[in-house]
Amino acid sequence: MSYRSSLPRSVQVIRYVTPLREGGSLPAIVEADDEFLYVLKFRGAGQGVKALIAELVAGEIARTLGLRVPEIVFAQLDEAFGRSEPDEEIQDLLRASEGLNLGLHYLAGAITFDPLVNSVEGKLASQIVWLDCLVTNVDRTVRNPNMLIWHKDLWLIDHGAALYFHHAGLNWEEQSRRPFAPVKDHVLLRQATELATVDADFRALLSPARIEEIVAYIPDQWLISESSSESVEETRQVYAQFLNTRIAHSEIFVEEAQHARKALI
Incomplete structure (x- = not known):
């Protein structure tokens, strides 16, 4: 795709x-x-x-x-x-x-993913776990998987809880190098058998240029904050630097996910 x-x-x-x-x-x-x-x-x-x-x-x-x-x-x-x-x-x-x-x-007719009914093969599970560790998405749990089955394919939805470093009081530089401890509650962690392989593949896809391109999509008006002295472009660059740092040090969150998975099995 x-x-x-x-x-x-x-x-x-x-x-x-x-x-x-x-x-x-x-x-x-x-x-x-x-x-x-x-x-x-x-x-x-x-x-x-x-x-x-x-x-x-x-x-x-x-x-x-x-x-x-x-x-x-x-x-x-x-x-x-x-x-x-x-x-x-x-x-x-x-x-x-x-x-x-x-x-x-709107995916008309889609059904909510049910971990007791729907199976996910190891590579896809590893890809989704890796993504959620990168963007620090806390909202992909058994209680709230935020995935849909549509035309027999798995679709990801609702990422608004990701990138929680940007809320007040969290230092982005420190957060960018932290493991993602909430991965222990990830709905697909048990099936994520190919994290090391996925890590190599995904690091190659997410070049700094591609990350810059994505953060450039953020509208300027969404980056204006009365509580911050940073310019719009400075705020935009924080997102790019946070993500690029996490990608460059992805072994930190991959190892955390692998340890958490071992604890489950």
């Missing part, structure tokens, strides 16, 4: 279809002006634009690695959108999310 090397498409949201009430961020299924349905992640919800940045960056890294992720688009929400929404909670969310949001192509 090849990856694109261009900016994600932009769409205009024209209709709010239905909320998805899993979790606290109230994503929703919406229709856009290209007549497709998307799962919309709102900038006014939960962790705000940082969750959208994590979703975008982790998703595009996954796509680069050949993993299946729904198409990611930038979704514009106009000021007038949602004025007729009767639910006050949803209306407040829509008002707080005016402007640029993030959408993922």
Whole structure:
């Protein structure tokens, strides 16, 4: 599976279809002006634009690695959108999310991955575990696997909890070289039998140039922070440096994952 090397498409949201009430961020299924349905992640919800940045960056890294992720688009929400929404909670969310949001192509008819029913072969499991260790995604557990089966293929969704270093109080330089301890709870860890091989393959795919390209997708407006003195470009480079450092020292998180797997078996 090849990856694109261009900016994600932009769409205009024209209709709010239905909320998805899993979790606290109230994503929703919406229709856009290209007549497709998307799962919309709102900038006014939960962790705000940082969750959208994590979703975008982790998703595009996954796509680069050949993993299946729904198409990611930038979704514009106009000021007038949602004025007729009767639910006050949803209306407040829509008002707080005016402007640029993030959408993922809606996989109609997809079913939630069930580790008791669905099997994943060792290489694919190792690839997903490696990805989640790189982007520090804490949200791929038995309780909440964030994977779907669609047309008999495994698709990865919901990466908003990744890259948690960017939340207040976490030093990115220190975090970039840390093992990923939450891997012990990863839903696919037991099946991840080919981590060493995957590590070599994926390090070759994720060149510094490709990481720079991905972080360049982050809209400037998502990187503006009243609480930080860093410029937009300085903030963007933090993401690139964090990821490139983790990739260069991937043996740290690979060894952690291997140790955690041995403890399981």
